[in-house]
Amino acid sequence: MVQLASDTWYLFNKYMRITLRMPMWALFTIVQPLIWLLIFGQLFKNMASMPGFPQGRYMDFFLPGAVIMTVLFGTSWSGVSLLREINYGTVEKMLVTPVSRVSIVMSRVIHSAVTVIIQCIIILIVALIFGASVAGFKGALLSLIVVFLLSIGFSGISNGLAIWLKREEPLVVIGNMMTLPLMFLSSAMVPKSFMPEWIQVITKINPIDYAVETTRAFYSGGVSSETVFTGFVFLFLFASVSVSWATEMFVNQSE
Amino acid sequence: MIKTDKLTKIYSSGTKAVDNLNIHVKEGEIFGFLGPNGAGKSTAIKILTTLTRPTSGQAWVNGHNVLTEPVKVRCSIGYVAQETGIDYFLSGRENLVLQGRLYRMDGKSISRRVDELLELFDLKENADQLVSTYSGGMRRKLDIATSLMHDPKILFLDEPTLGLDPHSRASLWDYIRMLNRDMNVTIFLTTHYLDEADKLSHRIGILHKGNLKIVDTPEALKDSIRGDSVNLALTGGFKEKAISALKGNPMVKELLCEDSHVRVYVNNGSEAVPGLMKLLNGHGIEVSSLTVSRPSLDDVYLKYSGVSFKEGESSEGSNPWWAQWQKKGWGKKWKGGEDSNQDSQEGGQQEWGKEWGNGDKQWEGSEDKGDKVQESGDKGWGNWSPEEMKAWWSQGKKEEAETTANQLLTKADENPHPHPPINTSGASFNPLPEGEEISLPFKGRDRVGMGFSNEPKKGEWEMEQDDKQEVTADKDKEDIKDKENKEEENIEEPWKKWQGTPEAAEWWAKQVKKEG
Structure with missing residues (x-):
């Protein structure tokens, strides 16, 4: 267990170092959330004036959605870099060392969760500058736990798919197919009351919806303990199942 | 050090990559594992380095069973794969430190070992630069250095000089020899370069279709031809x-x-x-x-695999890419596309014809x-x-061996026209070296029987690279050996009896006249 933790830590360290050495990554981490907020904020602005819209301003409604979108787009590519590492022989090089196999997957998913958290913090700061209202520092911090769990879940799926599909192209296609519809089938952009009934049913099993709802609850300050509790339980389950699956795939494949 | 017993690996596609393989590698030797692409070299090495499991059979590395004690095996071996597995966006030093961490070494011994290896591989100056700025040869050296972090007893090198220029290859060979000689590392090397196996290995095993055809020293193998x-x-x-x-x-x-x-x-x-x-x-x-x-190792290879290198490669290239994909183990199976590119580059344009036509x-x-x-x-x-x-070859061999034997026996009597010394190293016949004055037909008896040297002129010679010098040196050695052989077999060579006789003198005089 101690070894698993230390192996994971050193590998995580490596991935973080590599990420932080990409100047373009740092640049787009700042630019991308701005684009989400700007485009979607403007696009759906008038929706707020429709009868039955839950919040006063669309920006306030959309901010949790933008955060979760960042999670999706930031993590569903995690598997691509795993494939690249496999092709470059980096994974093989790790596998001939006694390093724990589980730690290779763990360090990857934790790395992508941490990078996404950095992005989300930037979004929050930018959104506050734009005048969004976030009720309380504590709520903002707690929402980062949601971000962490969802990131781990999706990056686990992406890594598992990468090992299963073995090629980048299908991974990208499936990644897109998975993230965009799931987002539209959640209340990230449109309030639930505006949705047809069948979509509302789907949202019940959509982890993205749970993440958005929980985050929204934290930001709006009206923390309903029930939403938060079910959200956390569901996301925790989602993250554990997906990471276990990815680890299983990886360990099986590497033997 | 390495021992396998009836090692077999069959992939799920049904391809037998390794077939009843029995190897025994002794401590302290450089063992060259030779074979074309697809012969099963990489699969064998992957089983020995615990990267893949054999379908049946057993293997022991440094006394540990690869199936039951994989962690002990991993701790006692270093593995340099075909692809340099180092991280390009870390510095050389960071790569080494990370490797030490993955081997769970403590910080103190890591920093000591890193300095040692940077010194040894002459990478000190570039230690803190990103690997992406390194040249191909430096990357290889760093790759080998990382696999030596934990001071392994055995080093596996899977085609280590693939894609390196001749100069880097020669210097890498020196490093490999040094590791073996000075640090007493047993080296298991796979290659499909014959000259590499010839120069580096103490013993060579020729692998064909997953099966070891023969194991012997390069010299003995060449003598067998x-x-x-x-x-x-x-x-x-x-x-x-x-x-x-x-x-x-x-x-x-x-x-x-x-x-x-x-x-x-x-x-x-x-x-x-x-x-x-x-x-x-x-x-x-x-x-x-x-x-x-x-005879060269190339001939040996042809003899024991019954197929030349190029043919072997193209037979792999002619499989559809998905079959290649399935055939390969972890790592390799991820990039069937890339591999077929490589094959066709090496094999030239005919390969494309075979692949698509x-x-x-x-x-x-x-x-x-x-x-x-x-x-x-x-x-x-x-x-x-x-x-x-x-x-076809083995059938013909038997018959022809008999004919040749008969021929040899009768040859001396049959041959009415004895001939002058034969140049064995080149096709063109040149009775005397350039610039040599002709005075006596048999001036240097010691020259008889050995090939006249085709040494390049001084200027050219100096311009050539190190490895070329090695080649020439080897050739000289062969010539000397040749000479010795010929002298032993003096009686069998009819023209040796002939020399010194009046007919011979007459013949030489004629030749001299002709030359003007």
């Missing part, structure tokens, strides 16, 4: 004509085929050339070039009827499958 090879370059249709013309000839001991070349094994290369040329000309066959060579079909078809070898003579030689060639 009797006779010289005459390599004929033939264009297009001439090749098949030449084969049918040469096939029944008593002079020809063995006949092997490579792309556009035909290799003819004869007792004495230079002696056979005039006869061969006459024969081929008689059939209206044009030879675009001709070389005579002493109907050559593909013929190839597969011919493998099924391997027993109909006899009839296959009229089939295009290029379409022969490795099995067919092998079968």
Whole structure:
């Protein structure tokens, strides 16, 4: 267990170092959330004036959605870099060392969760500058736990798919197919009351919806303990199942 | 150090990558594992490095069983894969430190070992630069350094010099020798470069279709090939004509085929050339070039695998890419596309024809009827499958060995025209070295029997790179060996009896006159 933790830590360290050495990554981490907020904020602005819209301003409604979108787009590519590492022989090089196999997957998913958290913090700061209202520092911090769990879940799926599909192209296609519809089938952009009934049913099993709802609850300050509790339980389950699956795939494949 | 017992690996696609493999590598040696792409080298190495599990059989590395004690095996070996697995966006030092961490070394011994290795591999100056700025040779060196972090007893090198320029190759060879000699690291090396196996290894194992054909020292392997090879370059249709013309000839001991070349094994290369040329000309066959060579590892390889390197590669290339994909183990199986690119680059343009054209079909078809070898003579030689060639070759070998033996016995009496010293290292006959004054026909007896040296002029020589020098040195050595051999067999060489006789003097006088 101690070894698993230390192996994971050193590998995580490596991935973080590599990420932080990409100047373009740092640049787009700042630019991308701005684009989400700007485009979607403007696009759906008038929706707020429709009868039955839950919040006063669309920006306030959309901010949790933008955060979760960042999670999706930031993590569903995690598997691509795993494939690249496999092709470059980096994974093989790790596998001939006694390093724990589980730690290779763990360090990857934790790395992508941490990078996404950095992005989300930037979004929050930018959104506050734009005048969004976030009720309380504590709520903002707690929402980062949601971000962490969802990131781990999706990056686990992406890594598992990468090992299963073995090629980048299908991974990208499936990644897109998975993230965009799931987002539209959640209340990230449109309030639930505006949705047809069948979509509302789907949202019940959509982890993205749970993440958005929980985050929204934290930001709006009206923390309903029930939403938060079910959200956390569901996301925790989602993250554990997906990471276990990815680890299983990886360990099986590497033997 | 390494021992395997009936090691077999069958992939889920049904491909037998390793077939009943028994290897025994001794402590402190450099063991060269030789074979074309797809022979199973990489699969074997992956089993030994615990990267993949064998379907059946057992393997022990440094006394630990790869199946039951994988972690102990991992701790005692270093592995340098075909792909440099180092991280390009970390510095050289960071790569080394990370590797030490993955081997769970403590910080103190890591920093000591990192300095040691940077010094050893001459990477100190670039230690803190990103690996992406390194040259190919430096990356390889760093890759090897990282695999030595934990001071392994055995180092596995999977085609370590692939894609390196000649200079980097030569310097890498020096490092490998040094590791073996000074640090007492047992080295298990796979390669498909014959010269590499020849120069580096103490012993060579030739792998073909997952099975070890033979294991011996490079010298013994080369000695096992009797006779010289005459390599004929033939264009297009001439090749098949030449084969049918040469096939029944008593002079020809063995006949092997490579792309556009035909290799003819004869007792004495230079002696056979005039006869061969006459024969081929008689059939209206044009030879675009001709070389005579002493046995090399290439010949050994041809002998034991029954297929030349290029043929072996193209047979892999002719499989559809998904089959290649399935055939390979972890890591390799991820990039079937890349691999087939590499093959076709190496094999030249014909490979594409085989891969996409109907050559593909013929190839597969011919493998099924391997027993109909006899009839296959009229089939295009290029379409022969490795099995067919092998079968044909081994059949011919037996008969021809008998004829050659008979011939040898009668040769001395039969040969009415003894001939002057033969140049064994090149095809062209040059009775005296350049610039040598002719005074006496048999001035230097010691020159008799050894090839006149074709050493390049001083200027050229100096311009060549290190490894070229090595080649020349090796050739000299061979020439000396050659000379010794000839002197031992003095009686068997009719012209040696002849020299010093009045006829000989007369002959030489004529030659001198002709030369002007």
